[in-house]
């Protein structure tokens with residue numbers, strides 16, 4: 001990207017030109033990409049924009065409330081779709097099947113809501129690495145490639161299609177979005193579902209949501225990782241009080257990266273890891289042990305599925 005101001009000016013012009021006088025919807029996730037897109041569109045077309053946030057029940061702790069606070073001044077629709085998503089995931093254990101089930105459900109819910117606004121144009125925060133990974137067939141991103149979402153609309157606008165994540169963050173800063181959004185860690189479209197190995201249930205999502213919150217509290221400010229997370233990787237024995245229990249094994253991941261294509265684990269101080277382990281086992285019923293994943297990408301991926 002040559003120049004942030006120039007990019008903003010061109011993107012605003014592009015959105016205005018492409019949208020014309022049509023109503024535009026965007027699926028807002030609270031991540032930096034969709035937030036920047038929504039902010040650009042708000043500048044370009046004002047109240048022709050209808051942002052829709054689908055609460056899949058697979059979001060991080062407090063995410064939905066924060067979205068309301070941050071985007072409530074726009075004409076925001078919040079859809080509570082947790083039950084629909086959990087139902088779609090029942091019995092699904094294969095990672096790709098899970099992604100597909102979530103992707104399809106997302107599209108259904110989003111289309112349903114979008115069409116009630118009368119929108120004919122879809123704005124998407126697809127960035128360059130999303131396109132590359134999807135085109136290369138590495139995995140199915142639920143926001144791009146092969147999915148019928150685009151079909152319901154006359155047109156799709158993707159103003160960030162040539163940008164890398166760090167460039168999107170620069171644009172966020174220049175647009176005056178809150179620091180919290182500008183520096184927001186990437187969060188996968190399928191949400192916490194890819195941080196639960198095997199079948200996703202409400203109970204597992206609740207456990208992994210709490211573990212993710214603890215990991216973020218301990219690491220985000222203190223170490224500014226490119227991304228950090230917790231995943232439920234299986235069951236193991238533990239002992240709480242004097243009772244032996246079969247509990248969850250939480251794996252913690254904290255990595256640095258430029259664009260998510262490669263990643264290196266952070267060399268975290270032992271006392272920090274020990275505090276995460278003791279908080280997770282003490283604060284989350286059912287967690288028996290905590291491990292730290294030191295595998296770079298490649299050969300491992302950042303997420304667990």
Ligand code: XMP
Pocket residue numbers: 099140141142143186187188189190227260261297300301302303304305
């Ligand atoms: P992996 O696990 O492939 O992840 O090393 C690389 C980066 O991409 C994020 N990720 C996703 N983002 N939809 C997204 O929008 C997805 O389906 C998806 N899967 C992974 C992941 O969090 C990491 O930052």
